[in-house]
Amino acid sequence: MRIELVRRAEHSRLMVWASPLLAVAITLVIAVGIFAAMGADPLEALYIFFVEPLTAGWSLQELVVKAIPITLIAIGLSLCYMSNTWNIGAEGQFTAGAILGSLFPIVFPGWTGPLVLPAMLLFGILGGMLYAAIPALLKIRFGANEILTSLMLVYVAQLLLDWIVRGPWRNPDGYGFPESRVFDASAQMPLLVDGGRMHIGLVFVFVAVLVVWFTMGRTLTGFQIRVLGQAPRAGAFAGFSQNRMVLFTFLVSGGLAGLAGIMEVAGPIGQLRPSISPGYGFTAIIVAFLGRLHPVGILIAGFVLALTYLGGEAAQVALGMSDKVMRVFQGLLLFLVLACDTLIYYRVRLVRPVADPLGGAVHGRG
Amino acid sequence: MSGAVEQVRAGEREARVRPDAAPLLEAVGITKIFGALKANDGIDLAIRPGEIHALLGENGAGKSTLVKILYGALQPTAGEIRWNGEPVRIASPAAARRLGIGMVFQHFSLFDALTVAENIALAVPPRESRAALAAEIETVSAEYGLPLNPRSIVADLSVGERQRVEIVRCLLQKPRLIIMDEPTSVLTPQEANDLFSTLDVLVAGGVSVLYISHRLEEVKQICHHATILRHGKVVGECDPQKETAARLASLMVGADIRALSGEHRSLPDAPVRLAVTDLSLPPPHPFAVALDHVGLELRAGEILGIAGVAGNGQDELFGAISGERRSERSDAVTIDGRPCGTRGITARRRLGAAFVPEERLGHGAVPRMRLSENVVLTRHATDGTLRRSGVIDRLSSRGIVDRVTKLFDVRKGTPDPEATALSGGNLQKFVVGREIDRKPGILVVCQPTWGVDAGAAAVIRQALIDLARSGSAILVISQDLDEILELSDRIAVISKGRLSEPRPTAELTREEIGLMMGGVGEGGHAH
Numbered sequence: 078m079r080i081e082l083v084r085r086a087e088h089s090r091l092m093v094w095a096s097p098l099l100a101v102a103i104t105l106v107i108a109v110g111i112f113a114a115m116g117a118d119p120l121e122a123l124y125i126f127f128v129e130p131l132t133a134g135w136s137l138q139e140l141v142v143k144a145i146p147i148t149l150i151a152i153g154l155s156l157c158y159m160s161n162t163w164n165i166g167a168e169g170q171f172t173a174g175a176i177l178g179s180l181f182p183i184v185f186p187g188w189t190g191p192l193v194l195p196a197m198l199l200f201g202i203l204g205g206m207l208y209a210a211i212p213a214l215l216k217i218r219f220g221a222n223e224i225l226t227s228l229m230l231v232y233v234a235q236l237l238l239d240w241i242v243r244g245p246w247r248n249p250d251g252y253g254f255p256e257s258r259v260f261d262a263s264a265q266m267p268l269l270v271d272g273g274r275m276h277i278g279l280v281f282v283f284v285a286v287l288v289v290w291f292t293m294g295r296t297l298t299g300f301q302i303r304v305l306g307q308a309p310r311a312g313a314f315a316g317f318s319q320n321r322m323v324l325f326t327f328l329v330s331g332g333l334a335g336l337a338g339i340m341e342v343a344g345p346i347g348q349l350r351p352s353i354s355p356g357y358g359f360t361a362i363i364v365a366f367l368g369r370l371h372p373v374g375i376l377i378a379g380f381v382l383a384l385t386y387l388g389g390e391a392a393q394v395a396l397g398m399s400d401k402v403m404r405v406f407q408g409l410l411l412f413l414v415l416a417c418d419t420l421i422y423y424r425v426r427l428v429r430p431v432a433d434p435l436g437g438a439v440h441g442r443g
Numbered sequence: 444m445s446g447a448v449e450q451v452r453a454g455e456r457e458a459r460v461r462p463d464a465a466p467l468l469e470a471v472g473i474t475k476i477f478g479a480l481k482a483n484d485g486i487d488l489a490i491r492p493g494e495i496h497a498l499l500g501e502n503g504a505g506k507s508t509l510v511k512i513l514y515g516a517l518q519p520t521a522g523e524i525r526w527n528g529e530p531v532r533i534a535s536p537a538a539a540r541r542l543g544i545g546m547v548f549q550h551f552s553l554f555d556a557l558t559v560a561e562n563i564a565l566a567v568p569p570r571e572s573r574a575a576l577a578a579e580i581e582t583v584s585a586e587y588g589l590p591l592n593p594r595s596i597v598a599d600l601s602v603g604e605r606q607r608v609e610i611v612r613c614l615l616q617k618p619r620l621i622i623m624d625e626p627t628s629v630l631t632p633q634e635a636n637d638l639f640s641t642l643d644v645l646v647a648g649g650v651s652v653l654y655i656s657h658r659l660e661e662v663k664q665i666c667h668h669a670t671i672l673r674h675g676k677v678v679g680e681c682d683p684q685k686e687t688a689a690r691l692a693s694l695m696v697g698a699d700i701r702a703l704s705g706e707h708r709s710l711p712d713a714p715v716r717l718a719v720t721d722l723s724l725p726p727p728h729p730f731a732v733a734l735d736h737v738g739l740e741l742r743a744g745e746i747l748g749i750a751g752v753a754g755n756g757q758d759e760l761f762g763a764i765s766g767e768r769r770s771e772r773s774d775a776v777t778i779d780g781r782p783c784g785t786r787g788i789t790a791r792r793r794l795g796a797a798f799v800p801e802e803r804l805g806h807g808a809v810p811r812m813r814l815s816e817n818v819v820l821t822r823h824a825t826d827g828t829l830r831r832s833g834v835i836d837r838l839s840s841r842g843i844v845d846r847v848t849k850l851f852d853v854r855k856g857t858p859d860p861e862a863t864a865l866s867g868g869n870l871q872k873f874v875v876g877r878e879i880d881r882k883p884g885i886l887v888v889c890q891p892t893w894g895v896d897a898g899a900a901a902v903i904r905q906a907l908i909d910l911a912r913s914g915s916a917i918l919v920i921s922q923d924l925d926e927i928l929e930l931s932d933r934i935a936v937i938s939k940g941r942l943s944e945p946r947p948t949a950e951l952t953r954e955e956i957g958l959m960m961g962g963v964g965e966g967g968h969a970h
Contacts, residue, residue: 087860087861087863087864088811088861295834295835296833296834296835297819297823297830297833297834297835298833300816300819300823300835303809303812304809304812304820307809307810307811307812308805308806308809308810310802310805310806311805311806311807311808311809311820313767313788314765314767314788314798314800314806314807314820314821315788315820315821315823316766316787316788316789316792316824
């Protein structure tokens with residue numbers, strides 16, 4: 078018996094939606110195995126990991142707080158990936174946006190008022206865009222592989238952040254702790270619910286979802302992205318420039334990552350610290366693919382991945398499990414989504430060996 | 444044996460008589476069902492020893508399916524194959540080779556970086572030594588008139604020579620039946636003649652050949668017998684020497700193909716619409732061809748044909764004229780008197796030019812996009828109705844799809860399918876129709892009827908002629924010499940990136956063009 082993949086004439090619309098669900102289901106099955114191997118009661122662990130975070134009001138708010146940056150970054154990345162450009166460095170652009178956006182509350186703490194926050198958000202976007210422009214320009218000018226350059230720039234940005242909060246931007250009244258001063262109230266994201274942590278960043282997420290949805294479905298810009306991603310030669314034939322598209326998608330995804338970065342430090346964190354993200358920029362890659370590179374899918378997938386963060390924390394507390402378990406699930410999920418996506422264009426066929434009258438048993442060929 | 448080759452080559456081919464013998468291979472009631480499609484429906488075929496048996500049919504008639512079954516790559520749903528009268532089951536290509544069935548594919552499977560001998564060594568059972576194999580290759584190639592140096596690197600060989608490698612590789616397995624899939628589609632007329640001589644030697648030695656081809660003239664010339672397929676069924680068997688090409692074609696398509704209206708014209712006074720002047724471009728990648736001082740003038744109302752063997756700069760010339768690759772000099776390309784050599788394809792489209800590339804899928808159309816989206820691909824800049832402030836008007840693009848569908852009889856399962864769901868011929872009608880629907884002033888089209896069935900080819904060629912009669916200028920780049928001769932008012936030949944001076948079709952013979960295609964005679968010329 079042999080398993081064969083047979084190409085479908087048209088792609089399967091059912092599998093477009095079923096593939097991520099299948100991937101989540103297989104991930105859960107493997108999760109049971111992992112929990113059992115670690116000596117925990119699999120059902121209890123599953124409950125703590127994936128259900129309990131949804132049962133309390135505060136943790137639902139926390140889910141939104143985590144989903145905001147992941148989703149926003151993933152929406153930007155989806156444009157890159159659809160155009161066949163590989164920005165892996167959103168974590169760095171997130172950090173760059175956070176640093177540049179923090180310029181006002183840290184360097185000019187005396188400036189307060191309603192204009193501070195918009196200025197910070199703008200500079201956050203600008204920081205992410207500038208940082209994303211580096212790998213884009215390197216690719217256009219020198220043909221440098223953007224996967225490598227964008228990824229390596231992540232570590233540069235993180236070290237820059239580390240140095241800046243220990244050095245020039247350290248809080249003068251902070252007893253030497255490596256942190257910036259706490260942002261003024263006017264430099265912080267307004268909350269959606271009093272006393273919670275859920276902030277208006279959620280609005281930006283919905284705006285981004287709607288804008289990208291419309292852009293991809295209806296406009297010539299979205300059409301260019303899809304054409305260049307699916308058939309570069311046809312894109313050139315249509316008169317679309319691959320280089321311009323590389324720059325455009327890097328700027329958009331970098332800008333959204335930068336916005337997510339400044340909203341994170343102006344929101345839940347409230348100051349700059351050596352570490353401001355538990356890997357949101359990398360998790361967003363998983364979200365983009367789990368969400369089918371479609372804005373609505375990404376919105377849903379963003380909440381699913383946010384749940385793994387909360388579940389990971391809960392399992393750490395309740396079961397004493399390492400937070401690396403959460404990382405394992407995230408990696409498994411990405412792996413399985415990509416594997417299941419094969420089923421969109423191929424179907425599985427079982428082939429039985431047929432007897433060859435002249436030789437031994439051979440497999441039928443198709 | 445090379446004497447025998449010379450003899451055959453020297454003499455005119457005499458009338459062929461089908462050998463009177465029991466069949467070597469017989470297919471009885473072969474049926475193959477794919478889902479809802481009956482690709483083969485009760486096909487009977489008998490190939491006698493020592494005959495060249497033509498298998499004729501349009502695209503989608505079931506030829507490939509039948510050949511794959513005979514070569515063991517597919518299993519029939521029903522029916523029987525007999526070899527020397529004995530029922531056999533051909534479970535795999537390896538089993539077919541063990542029986543004595545060899546195949547020469549349309550697309551070669553050779554490693555460019557290896558030598559001829561190394562390529563052959565990969566495919567045949569191991570010999571005592573490399574030297575023994577090389578000697579064997581030399582013997583076989585001399586015996587069958589297939590001159591070949593075992594030590595040549597394949598990358599340096601011409602297309603005809605590469606095909607010889609494939610044939611020698613096949614012959615080393617001592618086949619009794621050789622299946623050839625469109626063997627002359629990539630050859631110059633001279634190379635094709637050499638191939639026919641080899642076939643003559645083969646059948647003289649008792650080997651049978653199953654010969655698949657679209658080209659009716661050559662089938663008439665070399666085949667003993669023909670079986671014609673349509674819609675998966677055998678619709679006729681005949682002696683092709685006794686039939687006219689028109690009769691064979693009408694058997695294939697099931698209707699009389701209408702003759703094209705329009706004769707070759709000479710238009711020395713018409714205004715020049717497209718001019719290419721002293722255009723030289725380095726090769727874009729190591730396997731491409733450099734354009735070498737190319738020049739041409741294309742006048743209103745005329746069709747200029749560019750003949751040539753594949754890989755002599757056709758793609759590069761198309762890219763340079765379309766603007767996918769820009770030139771250094773603005774006046775290298777002018778459209779209606781306006782220089783645009785340094786401008787891109789969108790600017791050239793806005794000047795009234797339209798383009799149809801050779802590759803339908805991936806170049807002329809995005810495979811996984813709907814036809815309405817593929818309309819936007821080439822017309823987003825020239826059709827104001829297709830977009831309003833950056834937003835695509837889907838109604839308008841669907842309207843264009845409907846117009847093209849009606850005008851060119853594009854057959855499709857749903858109103859707006861993905862491009863990849865269309866058959867090759869229908870997609871080609873769509874891709875050509877999409878541009879003609881614009882009524883362009885200049886149309887540059889590469890391989891307009893490549894792999895398209897006879898009916899669709901006639902529709903496309905007539906549309907090109909009609910467009911030219913309406914005052915547009917058309918440049919046809921094609922490897923199909925029959926097509927060039929049929930369509931063109933003037934003909935130029937491209938060889939190694941150089942373009943010959945265009946000459947009126949009436950002044951040229953097939954042989955002259957063939958020699959120029961091989962790079963002999965009138966070479967390139969500079970302005």
